[in-house]
Amino acid sequence: MTEPTFEEAQRELEAIVERLERGDAGVEELTRLWERGEELYRLCAAKLDAVHGRIEELTRSVEQS
Amino acid sequence: MKVEATEVDGRKVYSVRAFNQGIATWLARLPTLWVEGEVTELRRQQRWQSVFFTLKDPDDGSCVSVQMPRGQFDALRLDLVDGERVHVFGRPELYEQRGELRLKALTIERYGLGAHLAALERLKQKLAAEGLFDQARKRPLPRFPQLIGLVTGNDAAAKGDVLTGIVQRFPAANVLVAETYVQGPRAPAAISTAIGDLCRRGVDVVVLARGGGSFEDLLPFSDERVVRAVSSCAVPIVSAVGHEQDTPLCDLAADVRASTPTAAARLVVPDRAELRARLTQLRERLHRGARTTTERHTRRVEAAHERLRRAPQLALERRRGRLDTLQARLGALSPVATLERGYAIVRRGDDVVRSAAQVTGGDELSVHVADGTFGARVE
Numbered sequence: 001m002t003e004p005t006f007e008e009a010q011r012e013l014e015a016i017v018e019r020l021e022r023g024d025a026g027v028e029e030l031t032r033l034w035e036r037g038e039e040l041y042r043l044c045a046a047k048l049d050a051v052h053g054r055i056e057e058l059t060r061s062v063e064q065s
Numbered sequence: 066m067k068v069e070a071t072e073v074d075g076r077k078v079y080s081v082r083a084f085n086q087g088i089a090t091w092l093a094r095l096p097t098l099w100v101e102g103e104v105t106e107l108r109r110q111q112r113w114q115s116v117f118f119t120l121k122d123p124d125d126g127s128c129v130s131v132q133m134p135r136g137q138f139d140a141l142r143l144d145l146v147d148g149e150r151v152h153v154f155g156r157p158e159l160y161e162q163r164g165e166l167r168l169k170a171l172t173i174e175r176y177g178l179g180a181h182l183a184a185l186e187r188l189k190q191k192l193a194a195e196g197l198f199d200q201a202r203k204r205p206l207p208r209f210p211q212l213i214g215l216v217t218g219n220d221a222a223a224k225g226d227v228l229t230g231i232v233q234r235f236p237a238a239n240v241l242v243a244e245t246y247v248q249g250p251r252a253p254a255a256i257s258t259a260i261g262d263l264c265r266r267g268v269d270v271v272v273l274a275r276g277g278g279s280f281e282d283l284l285p286f287s288d289e290r291v292v293r294a295v296s297s298c299a300v301p302i303v304s305a306v307g308h309e310q311d312t313p314l315c316d317l318a319a320d321v322r323a324s325t326p327t328a329a330a331r332l333v334v335p336d337r338a339e340l341r342a343r344l345t346q347l348r349e350r351l352h353r354g355a356r357t358t359t360e361r362h363t364r365r366v367e368a369a370h371e372r373l374r375r376a377p378q379l380a381l382e383r384r385r386g387r388l389d390t391l392q393a394r395l396g397a398l399s400p401v402a403t404l405e406r407g408y409a410i411v412r413r414g415d416d417v418v419r420s421a422a423q424v425t426g427g428d429e430l431s432v433h434v435a436d437g438t439f440g441a442r443v444e
Contacts, residue, residue, distance in 0.1 A: 005211070006209050007208055010343075010344070010347075013344075013347050016351065017347055017350045017351050017354055019354075020350075020351060020354030020357075020358060021350065021354045021357075023354070023357050023358050023361055030355060030359065033355075037348075037351040038348075044340075044344050045341075045344060047237065048237070048337055048340055048341055050236075050237045052236065052237070053232070053235075053236060053238040054239045055232075055239075055240045055242065056240070056241050056242065057241075057243075057244065058241055058243040058259070058262060058263065058266065
């Protein structure tokens with residue numbers, strides 16, 4: 001499975017939280033959801049803390065007009 | 066004037082002067098007309114008979130020299146400066162001395178703001194009629210863009226504002242910058258090309274940014290080519306051109322309009338601090354949800370266990386209860402209570418005596434009273 005984007009990860013985390021908040025998850029499911037939720041949280045946090053994006057110039061060929 | 070050629074070795078040869086005279090004569094037959102362009106290189110000196118300037122086509126930079134007698138020019142009181150758009154009424158003529166074509170101006174009118182505005186208004190109506198500005202065409206911006214395209218001039222202000230805004234809010238953002246002309250005749254084509262180039266490079270949102278400027282400076286952003294490029298942009302596009310009060314037509318065609326370049330930055334990237342707060346909140350809810358669910362499971366197991374523990378005792382109690390009931394019913398049927406009130410059961414042998422006819426004199430009877438039995442004889 002490819003790594004989800006921040007947006008995908010956050011959306012999945014939201015869905016898990018909502019599922020858990022309904023309070024009717026079975027014990028095995030509860031464990032699985034909790035672990036996945038933690039994993040998604042760490043993934044999102046890591047993405048947020050990735051300090052540097054790239055700023056690239058498409059062209060530098062424009063001379064001063 | 067008649068143009069004379071001389072015969073040299075069997076060919077007709079014209080002098081330069083004669084050639085120029087001939088061309089000049091021919092040109093003089095052309096009609097007078099209006100030419101629109103931008104004034105550049107205006108030269109006016111007290112000792113010159115004429116005023117000169119170059120009339121430049123704002124679209125492709127084509128030029129023609131214009132000459133006008135100084136007295137006429139001054140009488141117009143135009144106070145023209147370089148860069149102004151004018152309409153020149155005149156005719157083409159040849160400056161014979163140098164063989165240069167120029168436009169001899171008979172009058173000049175400033176192509177005013179009014180004319181510009183009217184032309185803009187016509188263009189606006191036309192594009193609106195085509196549906197380019199329809200609300201239904203507006204697309205939402207991506208919440209988390211992977212690559213942001215920025216079309217901007219090489220002027221530091223607007224570009225810096227957008228980049229600083231983006232990086233401050235969301236340092237992980239990736240930006241691809243296309244520097245281009247943002248004013249002057251080459252701007253419309255350059256801006257349109259830049260938008261297309263960025264889309265081909267896979268950006269998922271485009272910001273078109275330019276700082277404030279004069280009405281003329283911002284005109285390229287109302288140019289039909291730019292407006293069409295914005296409206297047909299493959300990904301959502303934010304227009305951040307000029308100041309709040311400026312409304313170039315590209316603002317109307319863009320998916321979202323930002324009042325300033327900084328505002329555009331706020332629109333295209335989420336705020337990292339907000340995201341972090343939201344994430345922390347989600348994690349707390351995750352934990353709370355897990356805890357609540359676990360507690361519910363625990364309570365259910367405990368309740369079942371309690372019932373299990375109490376089950377044997379309950380069964381015993383239920384049996385004892387049934388025994389007590391039986392005993393009570395038995396008690397109600399027993400004759401003991403009746404005997405205690407003074408009644409007696411009389412038997413002859415095993416038979417209970419219910420009638421005087423059952424016995425005869427001398428029969429041996431047994432009498433049951435409450436606390437015992439004694440014998441008796443019939444008289």
